[in-house]
Amino acid sequence: MRVYLDYGATTPLAPEVIDVMHDVMKNHFGNPSSIHHHGRKSKALIEEARKTIATFLNASIGEIFFTSSATEANNMALHCAVRDLNVKRIISSPTEHHCIFHTLDALVKEYDITVEYLEVDGKGNIDYAELENKLKDSSVKTMVSLMYVNNESGTTLDIHKASEICTQYDVLFHSDTVQGIGKLPLDVQETKLSFLCASAHKFYGPKGVGFIYINGDNQIKPIFHGGAQERNMRAGTENLIGIVGMAKAIELISEIRDDNFKKVNDLRNYMKEGLLKIEPNILFLGNENTMYSPYILNALFPHSPKSDMLSMNLDIRGISASSGSACSSGVEQQTHVLKAMKVDPSRKAVRFSFSHLTSKEELDFTLSQIAEIV
């Protein structure tokens, strides 16, 4: 048996997504910038996809721009906020994905700005009072950048509350919503954001395509120079196949979001109970008591020679799970997220991440293998 429990790293393509992408590959090769029949057809497919995504977020179509990834989208949001919107101070958290963390490091070197990190507790929660206190003294243009769902712990931001605080203090609010899109609710009319970023391969769409939502109040300039694609905001011939696939994926996932949530929550609880039966000293990273995403369960195994190289041993036995976040897997070092959450470094973290495609049989198999290993 081969079991995949790394849906936080990436997801397989939904069969319906493959079908629409196949259709585009076979039948629509025109360059969307060409004004003849072939080009117009491709352009129309892109605009249909934009409408689907805008409808999903309750945004207007002029606020959605396609990118090559969430990494690109997050870079764009942070760079442009500093360069074009005069942001001089960014408040973020130490548990952000590397595409935020490293971009902030680069921005501090490149521009005259300051970056401050909020404290997080042992479950990865920020302190909303600390955020408010920081915003009270804001004399310069400020942006808050906080991820919706943490990719290692599943800890979930109260995005509505964070947004209300940002609105109250009149600061920009950017969120890396990669692990929340299609899993948790998000409506930009209810929750005001300046920027949000997403990636298709996290919700059963293709790799190499994502999007950025830019609230219509924010007039920014492109970071790439070239053609007039994406209304002059993102030069480069569009990834037509990917964009169409992403829109189909979002349409499908939004139809089953709430049912998936319940199903995955049951699976997660089942896995958690099973793990505790094997080893009662396992701790779980992240937030149980308030908001968490059931799609991610990070188990912290107590130190023992048997738990060393646990994710590698699981792989040998047919189970794909992650020892850290996808982008740093293979590196047997505590991640910056675990460090920020002050996890005992002797503990061995294994991130299991689930899908509506996950079955109890797969979890039983995984649990039986873990029982044998540890």
Ligand code: PLP
């Ligand atoms: N942000 C988070 C929270 C992620 O989990 C990931 C991917 O692992 C990214 C950003 C980067 O997304 P992409 O693969 O589209 O660059």
